[in-house]
Amino acid sequence: xxxxxxxxxxxxxxxxxxxxxxxxxxxxxxxxxxxxxxxxxxxxxxxxxxxxxxxxxxxxxxxxxxxxxxxxxxxxxxxxxxxxxxxxxxxxxxxxxxxxxxxxxxxxxxxxxxxxxxxxxxxxxxxxxxxxxxxxxxxxxxxxxxxxxxxxxxxxxxxxxxxxxxxxxxxxxxxxxxxxxxxxxxxxxxxxxxxxxxxxxxxxxxxxxxxxxxxxxxxxxxxxxxxxxxxxxxxxxxxxxxxxxxxxxxxxxxxxxxxxxxxxxxxxxxxxxxxxxxxxxxxxxxxxxxxxxxxxxxxxxxxxxxxxxxxxxxxxxxxxxxxxxxxxxxxxxxxxxxxxxxxxxxxxxxxxxxxxxxxxxxxxxxxxxxxxxxxxxxxxxxxxxxxxxxxxxxxxxxxxxxxxxxxxxxxxxxxxxxxxxxxxxxxxxxxxxxxxxxxxxxxxxxxxxxxxxxxxxxxxxxxxxxxxxxxxxxxxx
Amino acid sequence: xxxxxxxxxxxxxxxxxxxxxxxxxxxxxxxxxxxxxxxxxxxxxxxxxxxxxxxxxxxxxxxxxxxxxxxxxxxxxxxxxxxxxxxxxxxxxxxxxxxxxxxxxxxxxxxxxxxxxxxxxxxxxxxxxxxxxxxxxxxxxxxxxxxxxxxxxxxxxxxxxxxxxxxxxxxxxxxxxxxxxxxxxxxxxxxxxxxxxxxxxxxxxxxxxxxxxxxxxxxxxxxxxxxxxxxxxxxxxxxxxxxxxxxxxxxxxxxxxxxxxxxxxxxxxxxxxxxxxxxxxxxxxxxxxxxxxxxxxxxxxxxxxxxxxxxxxxxxxxxxxxxxxxxxxxxxxxxxxxxxxxxxxxxxxxxxxxxxxxxxxxxxxxxxxxxxxxxxxxxxxxxxxxxxxxxxxxxxxxxxxxxxxxxxxxxxxxxxxxxxxxxxxxxxxxxxxxxxxxxxxxxxxxxxxxxxxxxxxxxxxxxxxxxxxxxxxxxxx
Numbered sequence: 001x002x003x004x005x006x007x008x009x010x011x012x013x014x015x016x017x018x019x020x021x022x023x024x025x026x027x028x029x030x031x032x033x034x035x036x037x038x039x040x041x042x043x044x045x046x047x048x049x050x051x052x053x054x055x056x057x058x059x060x061x062x063x064x065x066x067x068x069x070x071x072x073x074x075x076x077x078x079x080x081x082x083x084x085x086x087x088x089x090x091x092x093x094x095x096x097x098x099x100x101x102x103x104x105x106x107x108x109x110x111x112x113x114x115x116x117x118x119x120x121x122x123x124x125x126x127x128x129x130x131x132x133x134x135x136x137x138x139x140x141x142x143x144x145x146x147x148x149x150x151x152x153x154x155x156x157x158x159x160x161x162x163x164x165x166x167x168x169x170x171x172x173x174x175x176x177x178x179x180x181x182x183x184x185x186x187x188x189x190x191x192x193x194x195x196x197x198x199x200x201x202x203x204x205x206x207x208x209x210x211x212x213x214x215x216x217x218x219x220x221x222x223x224x225x226x227x228x229x230x231x232x233x234x235x236x237x238x239x240x241x242x243x244x245x246x247x248x249x250x251x252x253x254x255x256x257x258x259x260x261x262x263x264x265x266x267x268x269x270x271x272x273x274x275x276x277x278x279x280x281x282x283x284x285x286x287x288x289x290x291x292x293x294x295x296x297x298x299x300x301x302x303x304x305x306x307x308x309x310x311x312x313x314x315x316x317x318x319x320x321x322x323x324x325x326x327x328x329x330x331x332x333x334x335x336x337x338x339x340x341x342x343x344x345x346x347x348x349x350x351x352x353x354x355x356x357x358x359x360x361x362x363x364x365x366x367x368x369x370x371x372x373x374x375x376x377x378x379x380x381x382x383x384x385x386x387x388x389x390x391x392x393x394x395x396x397x398x399x400x401x402x403x404x405x406x407x408x409x410x411x412x413x414x415x416x417x418x419x420x421x422x423x424x425x426x427x428x429x430x431x432x433x434x435x436x437x438x439x440x441x442x443x444x445x446x447x448x449x450x451x452x453x454x455x456x457x458x459x460x461x462x463x464x465x466x467x468x469x470x471x472x473x474x475x476x477x
Numbered sequence: 478x479x480x481x482x483x484x485x486x487x488x489x490x491x492x493x494x495x496x497x498x499x500x501x502x503x504x505x506x507x508x509x510x511x512x513x514x515x516x517x518x519x520x521x522x523x524x525x526x527x528x529x530x531x532x533x534x535x536x537x538x539x540x541x542x543x544x545x546x547x548x549x550x551x552x553x554x555x556x557x558x559x560x561x562x563x564x565x566x567x568x569x570x571x572x573x574x575x576x577x578x579x580x581x582x583x584x585x586x587x588x589x590x591x592x593x594x595x596x597x598x599x600x601x602x603x604x605x606x607x608x609x610x611x612x613x614x615x616x617x618x619x620x621x622x623x624x625x626x627x628x629x630x631x632x633x634x635x636x637x638x639x640x641x642x643x644x645x646x647x648x649x650x651x652x653x654x655x656x657x658x659x660x661x662x663x664x665x666x667x668x669x670x671x672x673x674x675x676x677x678x679x680x681x682x683x684x685x686x687x688x689x690x691x692x693x694x695x696x697x698x699x700x701x702x703x704x705x706x707x708x709x710x711x712x713x714x715x716x717x718x719x720x721x722x723x724x725x726x727x728x729x730x731x732x733x734x735x736x737x738x739x740x741x742x743x744x745x746x747x748x749x750x751x752x753x754x755x756x757x758x759x760x761x762x763x764x765x766x767x768x769x770x771x772x773x774x775x776x777x778x779x780x781x782x783x784x785x786x787x788x789x790x791x792x793x794x795x796x797x798x799x800x801x802x803x804x805x806x807x808x809x810x811x812x813x814x815x816x817x818x819x820x821x822x823x824x825x826x827x828x829x830x831x832x833x834x835x836x837x838x839x840x841x842x843x844x845x846x847x848x849x850x851x852x853x854x855x856x857x858x859x860x861x862x863x864x865x866x867x868x869x870x871x872x873x874x875x876x877x878x879x880x881x882x883x884x885x886x887x888x889x890x891x892x893x894x895x896x897x898x899x900x901x902x903x904x905x906x907x908x909x910x911x912x913x914x915x916x917x918x919x920x921x922x923x924x925x926x927x928x929x930x931x932x933x934x935x936x937x938x939x940x941x942x943x944x945x946x947x948x949x950x951x952x953x954x
Contacts, residue, residue, distance in 0.1 A: 106830060107720075108716045108720070108832035109716075109833075110831070111830065153673070159667060167640070180927050182927050183925060183927070184928065188829070188905055189641075190859070190908040191828060191905040192908060192909055192912070194928070195677075195680070195931075195932050195951070196630070196679075196680055197932070199673065200672075200676075220724035221724070223727065240585075243585070243587070243697070250700065250727065250768070250769025250770035252727050291727070292726075292727025293770075293773075295772055296727060351668060352665070353586040353588065354586040355585035386665060387666070428663070428667070428670045431665070435671055446670070450653070450660070454659065454672075454674050454939075457938050460938070461934050461938035473671060473672070
């Protein structure tokens, strides 16, 4: 158990952050110590908001010397409690929000250099201003920060085409747990000069160092985009349809998202203006986006026709303008909001090899209903990446009746069989949301002794005193 | 200095490898202790050729216990001496050649599971048999092994579209320096369950463990391929042309290779049947491949016409059949062979941000000619990745006259200014060939103290007794 932070250390930290660089008013601190899902309520006497890498380094140096835990925080939009301090009050929060400059755009190199605190949407905008595309895109993009995206290896809706956040990084600047700066902001597509050190910090959730800046890949903007919603023959047809579309379009499928009938019904019931784009109900749907050269739409439409002929798809609606495309996307994107309005959600963020998706959906449903017989299975997500948000909503009558608490209390009981199933199918219990605090017990359960030992070895080697985001992901000791 | 390996240990190692699993005849050992470029001549009493992961693990366990160095070896085609033992004879060579099964092809998941000893061309073939593409492609593909490709993070001619070897890996199986097995052969596109341990071993050149198997990404086969050779206005036009082609084709440019006039002349002079595809000489050329949906060729041709109108290109030749495409590719691929025939080569494998390519070429030429005034600058390579093989050939008269040795003796004197220049331009002194033994001094010169310290920290943490590929890349102590 950590001791409270000595006031002399607090003073030194405030001085290092500079005027306007800290928050010590308990009321103002509240927003920094509670997580997005309201699962964790931590405490800290001090939030630091430095606006330079040098100031971050100075702060970490002081903390390392004093043995004070450092909790790096971006937009604080994570789902696993990784960016809030513990309840004990012995850690400081290091907000990167003011380290938010776009340092450089090198259009000829298709690269952008950004500081950790840049809002994801601002990075997208800066790329667009240069006539290029930064493809990372996810629900929280208006408030999440790129440093957090990189620290959690964020996924989102275009992984299929462009990869996870890790894959978009060319170079990195990191403040190490002892306050030294790893300055590796190289904008290189090829560099085999020794170990690729940046990989250590991507997806490490701030437990091995603080990412302060990055060089990111940019891409050409697609010339033509085709958005469609497809009624699938069944869930098993999803992989066949995806393979067909990838092959036909020159691998230009940028999104391939799944939702089952219950998702669509929930959105229609709870979201104003949402309507079923098909005349008849279907069991399984995909929202698909193909983005490529001129002519991509014709190619995509031809492939969708062939999919209907082949029986993979029952029907398809192709958007003919941006408004229609947005309407189709809303049916997918508003599922989490509809779940909130329907009384809360039991969430699973699992992935499996694409070939095991049908089994995951069928056996997952059976396993969930065994625990909560009248739950609604709200299965949706990035099926093109094998990633399903296998969520549950309370039965319609419950959400009106009010005993949602009874439903939510069964979360732990249903989580175990769903995670067991995903791992049995060669999958992961945490596809894109990470570990944080929430999934530490799952990490211990599902990873092999060798994997856990290697993770601890890394933590000990890079952060021997354990000051970096203590208690998150893995403990060195 | 390591002691000779005790005969009792030799016996135990032979037993672990099984009958047919080792080579101890000094003459037969020769092929395993000399490198591709004939720069290194090591020694060992024993080459082990196990045919299972369990046997690899048993061998490494014995070596770890006895303090015997293990030199993992794939196809032994590397350029930096990373896969041959030292001259002292105290290390064993661990050949992965017999660990060469394709374990599984999961077409629905676009993935293949292969053992480390599979020849790269065999992996390509297995993918093709499943109607899919494994895109890693490089000169040595007929003899290099996938384990070596992954351990050196190989590049090749399709990095622009598909990434380096690292980017093609979903899962990995690794024998650790103490003989434990990291079993992480997951075929997942998304998995944020703790640190991404596989990243440690990719590109580590066998210094942190032995890769024994991998799950690799497969891609749809392109429906239509357009191969062209473009005469550029100048080297600076290459990045503009590339950006134009990427944008027009929906980012379907799979290769974008540069060669200067001297390369073309060298190939024409030394390779039977090679001829200049253009009526007039030009200073700079690109060999370009666009691979995508039906209609890709028309789109590419239109974009090339626009590039000529815009003045980026002076002329372009588009292959109209496979034979013509191969002829164009030969002009690029046979440059190294032509250099051999022209009397040897001084090689540099540098990369810079694409925006700095013109400066690299111009200042590199000046720097090289200052050291060897009559050298021929043979600059070619993967310019789409910022990677130039900035090579030198002896002057034509020298290669006939015979004092090539005088030329080659200046390699060290010219290497320094070229590497200095690349690093000054934000680049790397080793873009795709790695470090091995050859470039260890460069690593020490160009990497920061923080980077070197982190590399040593990793080496010490994962291989505390220093048995894995001793003396390569970085030393723990």
